[in-house]
Amino acid sequence: MIYEPDKECMGKDTLAALQLEALQAVLARTYLHVPFYRKRFDESRIDPDEVRTLADLGRLPFTTREDLQANYPYGLFAVPLREVVRIHASTCMSVVVGYTRNDIKTWSDLMARVLVAGGVSKDDVVQIAFGYNLSTGGFGVHYGAERIGASVIPTSTGNTRRQLKIMRDFKTTALVATPSYAALLGRTLREQGTPLGALSLRVALLGGEPLTDSLRTEIQETLGVVATDNYGLSEVMGPGVAGECQERNGLHLNEDHFLVEVVDPVTLAPVAEGQSGELVLTTLSKEAFPVIRFRTRDLTRLLPGPCPCGRTTRRMARVERRSDDILIVRGMKVDPRRVGDIFAEIEGHLPAHQILVERAGAMDSLTLLVGVEESSGFDEVKKQQERLERLRRGFSSELGLTVAVRLVEQRSLDASQRVVDRRKS
Amino acid sequence: MLSLRNVESGYGSLKVLRHLSLHVGRGEIVSIIGANGAGKTTLLKTIVGLLRARDGQILFEDRDIATTRTEAIVRAGCSLVPEGRQVFAPMSVHENLLLGASARFHRGARVRTNDDLDRVFALFPRLKERVDQLAGTLSGGEQQMLALGRALMARPKLILLDEPSMGLAPLVVKEIFVVIRRLRDEGSTVLLVEQNARAALKIANRGYVLENGRIILEAPAEALLANRDVERAYLGRDLDAEAAMDTGR
Numbered sequence: 001m002i003y004e005p006d007k008e009c010m011g012k013d014t015l016a017a018l019q020l021e022a023l024q025a026v027l028a029r030t031y032l033h034v035p036f037y038r039k040r041f042d043e044s045r046i047d048p049d050e051v052r053t054l055a056d057l058g059r060l061p062f063t064t065r066e067d068l069q070a071n072y073p074y075g076l077f078a079v080p081l082r083e084v085v086r087i088h089a090s091t092c093m094s095v096v097v098g099y100t101r102n103d104i105k106t107w108s109d110l111m112a113r114v115l116v117a118g119g120v121s122k123d124d125v126v127q128i129a130f131g132y133n134l135s136t137g138g139f140g141v142h143y144g145a146e147r148i149g150a151s152v153i154p155t156s157t158g159n160t161r162r163q164l165k166i167m168r169d170f171k172t173t174a175l176v177a178t179p180s181y182a183a184l185l186g187r188t189l190r191e192q193g194t195p196l197g198a199l200s201l202r203v204a205l206l207g208g209e210p211l212t213d214s215l216r217t218e219i220q221e222t223l224g225v226v227a228t229d230n231y232g233l234s235e236v237m238g239p240g241v242a243g244e245c246q247e248r249n250g251l252h253l254n255e256d257h258f259l260v261e262v263v264d265p266v267t268l269a270p271v272a273e274g275q276s277g278e279l280v281l282t283t284l285s286k287e288a289f290p291v292i293r294f295r296t297r298d299l300t301r302l303l304p305g306p307c308p309c310g311r312t313t314r315r316m317a318r319v320e321r322r323s324d325d326i327l328i329v330r331g332m333k334v335d336p337r338r339v340g341d342i343f344a345e346i347e348g349h350l351p352a353h354q355i356l357v358e359r360a361g362a363m364d365s366l367t368l369l370v371g372v373e374e375s376s377g378f379d380e381v382k383k384q385q386e387r388l389e390r391l392r393r394g395f396s397s398e399l400g401l402t403v404a405v406r407l408v409e410q411r412s413l414d415a416s417q418r419v420v421d422r423r424k425s
Numbered sequence: 426m427l428s429l430r431n432v433e434s435g436y437g438s439l440k441v442l443r444h445l446s447l448h449v450g451r452g453e454i455v456s457i458i459g460a461n462g463a464g465k466t467t468l469l470k471t472i473v474g475l476l477r478a479r480d481g482q483i484l485f486e487d488r489d490i491a492t493t494r495t496e497a498i499v500r501a502g503c504s505l506v507p508e509g510r511q512v513f514a515p516m517s518v519h520e521n522l523l524l525g526a527s528a529r530f531h532r533g534a535r536v537r538t539n540d541d542l543d544r545v546f547a548l549f550p551r552l553k554e555r556v557d558q559l560a561g562t563l564s565g566g567e568q569q570m571l572a573l574g575r576a577l578m579a580r581p582k583l584i585l586l587d588e589p590s591m592g593l594a595p596l597v598v599k600e601i602f603v604v605i606r607r608l609r610d611e612g613s614t615v616l617l618v619e620q621n622a623r624a625a626l627k628i629a630n631r632g633y634v635l636e637n638g639r640i641i642l643e644a645p646a647e648a649l650l651a652n653r654d655v656e657r658a659y660l661g662r663d664l665d666a667e668a669a670m671d672t673g674r
Contacts (some may be wrong), residue, residue, distance in 0.1 A: 017428060021446045021643055028639040049443050049639070052431045083653040102648045285644070289653065 003116040003148070004109065007256050008311045015312070018256055020054055022284035027060075030290050033078040036071055036286040037292060044420045057259060057282065058270065062293045068095045068235060070351055079288050082145050089134045090234050097136075097234055106141065106285055107229070107240055108252050111128040111144025114243030117252060117311075118228040119203040120174045122149035127167060129177040129185075130208065132156045135416070136238025137208055141176050144240065157181070158411040160373060169338055171200040175225065178208040178416055179215045180352055186222025187349070207229055207239050208416040229318050235294060236281050242316060250303040250315030257285045260314065261293070276301040279316065297322045327419065329357055329366045332401045336418050339368070339395075346394040352413055359423040366403050368395060371410035426451045426505070426583055426614050427472070431483035434471040438499035441467040441499045443638045444481065449583065454605065454615040456646065458622040458659045459635035465618040466508055468635070469585045472616075473505045474498050485583070499528040504581035508588045510572040514561030514661075518552055521571055525578030538578065545574035548604050573604065575674050583614045602628050622659040624651050634659070 002008050010018075026392045027048035030037040041048060044061045048370045051057065068076060073096040077084065082097040099107065120126060126145045130137030132154055145152045153170055156161055163185060166172065175182060180202050189199075206216075207230040230243035231251050231393035241258055253260050259282040262271050269402055271277035283289075298319040307315060320337075327334040336355055343350050352371035357364060368391065373385075389407050395403040427449040435441040441464045449455045459465050470476040472483060476497040483491045490498050513521050522545060526538050546553035549570040555563065558573055567587055576584060586605065590598040598621065606628045611616055619625035624645040626632055634642040634655060643651070649655050 017446075017448060020430070021448065021640065024444065024446055025633075025640045025643050028636070028641045032636075032641065052444055078586070079654060100653070101651055102644065104647065286644075407491075 001116050001123060002309070003113040003310060005310075006187060007250070008113060008254075008313055010256070010312055014310070015255060016054060018261060019284060021424070022256075023057065023259060023282070024048075024051060026282070026284055026286075026290050027292070030078055030292060034076055034290075036067070036076055053087065054259070057261070057293070060293055062280065062295050063266065063291055064295050065095065065235065065297070068291075072096060073097070075321075077288055079301075084288050088136045088139075088234055088238070093134070095222075095235055100287040103237075103286055103288050106257065107140055107237055108143035108147040109340065110237070110240035110257060111140050112147040113144075113254060114139070114240055115144050115148055115150070115174075117243050117245040117309075118174075118205040118230065119226060119246055120145065120148060120150055120205070124148075124150045124173045124202070125153065125171055126150045126174045126176060127153045127155055127163070127170070129155050129157055129163060129174040129175065129181060130239075131414070131416075135414075136232070136234045137416070138239055140232065140238040145176075160184060160410075162402045164189055164192070164194070167201065168194065168198055172199050173202045175201060175204045175223065177204065177206065179206045179211045179219065179229075180209060180350065182206055182213055182219045182223065182227070183350070184352065186219055190222055199224065201225050203228070205243070207231060207243075211318055212320060231298075231316070233296060233298075236283060236291060236296070237286065241281070244318075245307065245309040245311060247307055247309050249307065250317055251342065252307070252311050252313045252315050253311075255313045258283060260302070260316070262300065263295075263300070267296075271301075274301055274304050276317075279319070311366075323358055325417065327355070327357060327363045327366075327421065329400050332399060334366065334399055338399075342395055342398045346391060353409055354413055354417065355419045357419070357421045357423055364423060368403060368405045369408045369413060370405060371413040372407050373410050426453075426486060427616065428482075428484040429472070429482070432471060433479045434467055434476055435479070436476075438455035441638050442471065443642060445635075445638065446481075447633055447640060448641070449614055449616050451614055452612065453631065454607065454609050454617060454629045456617045456619060456625040456632040457620070457635055458632055458649070458655070459618060460658070461620075463554060463635040464638040465635055466587055467638075469505055469587050469616070469618055470623070471584060472498075473503060475505075492653040496528060499579055499581075502580070502582035503585065504576040504579045504583070505585040506572050506576045506587060506589065508591065510565075510568040512560040512563075512568050512571050512575070514559065516560055516572055517557050518560060518563070519556050521575050522552075522578050522615075525575030528579050541578050541580065545577055548577075548607070549574055565602070566593050569593060569597070569601055570604075573601070577608075583616065586615060586617045586619075588618060588620060590619060590624060598624060603612065604668065622655070623650070 025333050031048045040061050046060055077098050082098050086099040089096045122373040126140055128141050130141055133136035155166055164360040204225040205228040206227055211229040228244035230239055232239035232241040242253040246250050259274050261280040262277040263280055265278040266270055279300050281294050281300045283291050298315045300319050303317055340350055356367040357370055391405045430446050431444040432442055436662050457465050471478050478491045482489055485503055530537050551567055552570055554572055589601050604625055605615055617625050626649055629646040632649045633640050
């Protein structure tokens with residue numbers, strides 16, 4: 001099923017013509033209403049009137065997350081605040097984004113596309129285990145599922161046992177969660193000894209963090225679902241930027257609303273067709289918070305060839321890492337993916353965790369926050385301490401620097417943000 | 426059906442349209458809204474060749490018509506209903522309508538216009554009643570109907586309408602807009618330029634907001650109706666004043 005076939009299956013030329021119109025309009029709009037962009041364009045001696053082809057986009061300056069932070073909270077809004085009906089923020093609250101009524105409608109439509117591509121229809125019971133809070137995840141998916149007409153259960157994050165009880169009792173057919181949380185649900189289900197036959201689950205839509213092949217396989221097996229990946233980020237809109245169809249061969253980008261570039265993260269030059277690089281997005285339709293050439297820091301590549309599903313929108317490879325992923329802590333390189341591997345080596349599985357980097361004086365420190373279920377018992381003090389010590393030693397020796405480990409309540413951990421680097425702010 | 430890419434146009438040294446891009450799909454009503462002087466009329470005149478584009482492409486059914494003569498553009502199926510009707514006052518309704526079909530006449534050919542006249546009269550029964558009356562003696566609303574009818578005589582695929590509601594009573598405006606919608610439902614494509622943005626957006630599929638010769642927004646018509654910026658600027662509501670009244674200031 002395709003939610004908006006006229007939009008998702010457009011001819012290449014039609015799409016390009018639409019994109020050019022929309023690009024010229026968004027440039028005229030931001031130049032007029034957002035001082036930051038006007039200044040940027042003027043400084044780079046770019047007259048938005050001179051943008052005559054889609055290729056001209058490459059002459060415009062990039063926008064970085066730091067630019068967004070420097071304009072905290074409302075500096076990049078392109079409409080007056082009273083036209084904004086919703087405000088969200090990034091997890092660390094350094095970037096604030098807004099939506100007009102029309103933006104919310106667009107968001108609903110695009111998320112509906114992603115859900116339908118992932119196999120959801122109006123007959124589904126959709127359990128949304130993304131956070132319903134300042135972050136964009138829960139609400140975006142919620143709107144899309146309502147738009148389709150599915151039955152929506154807004155469970156939000158956390159409380160694994162309750163999630164599983166609802167999943168079984170309410171006959172959930174579609175689960176929306178982060179990959180790590182979906183995997184945790186699957187493992188808990190298995191530990192509880194609940195047979196898959198007790199569930200009605202059919203599909204899982206995963207987003208918010210990288211989905212690896214092994215994780216997908218695990219989730220599909222333990223939950224008995226077809227699992228698809230979807231992609232989005234608050235700065236650009238939230239979920240709904242791209243999503244996999246049933247072919248599971250890359251994420252279809254909603255190109256009629258976002259212009260897509262892939263650039264070399266160091267030279268910032270466009271990479272050759274199909275090569276890996278940093279994803280750069282320009283919003284074409286957003287009213288309240290347009291972004292021009294926003295550097296996502298996510299590494300991906302555009303996949304060649306048409307998709308058998310019939311959609312003509314280009315596909316991007318699943319995002320497995322970020323260009324600013326590698327942390328340098330006291331001169332040591334720390335790759336968060338390696339942290340995951342070490343967990344697997346020490347504990348045999350990957351618990352929910354967060355890497356916290358802080359600076360006291362001139363000294364950087366790295367702390368691993370490890371999520372534990374509230375019910376798993378803080379009373380088993382000795383066991384916990386042994387685990388802490390095992391992790392501390394294991395990580396310190398593997399990473400080559402002293403690592404502090406803290407156990408925190410799973411609920412208080414935002415697993416969608418794997419790294420919190422407090423040195424920058 | 427119609428696609429403009431980076432079109433520049435103006436008068437003398439005055440640049441009115443700046444690298445403007447837009448499109449009109451088959452069977453759509455597309456509305457252009459914008460303040461006085463934004464370039465709406467210039468846009469329509471440029472499309473039909475009354476003004477020459479200085480740069481850019483104007484594709485009508487995939488053919489570039491940027492340098493085509495106006496008569497040929499009309500013959501190809503693109504007709505303009507100009508601002509202020511511009512009917513031929515000293516001629517009868519019947520003669521005005523026949524002139525509308527003139528693009529279809531060429532030497533030695535007999536052109537049948539009876540079917541076309543019947544169609545126009547079916548849309549505007551009032552014109553049939555006044556078929557021998559001089560156009561100059563018609564009311565404003567009737568003149569607008571005549572101007573529209575005259576354009577239809579050329580059997581256009583695309584109709585460009587410039588301010589059809591201008592100076593008309595609300596009831597007459599309603600009648601004209603009902604006909605425009607009917608034309609679309611019968612298969613015509615319409616590009617509608619209107620000061621009366623609300624009425625235009627209500628019957629349109631999509632709309633563009635034109636400001637200082639640039640498109641600054643393109644959206645489905647209902648989204649533009651819901652856009653508060655557009656509402657304040659073009660739909661004639663002063664939201665600031667309303668908000669002040671609401672709070673009792």
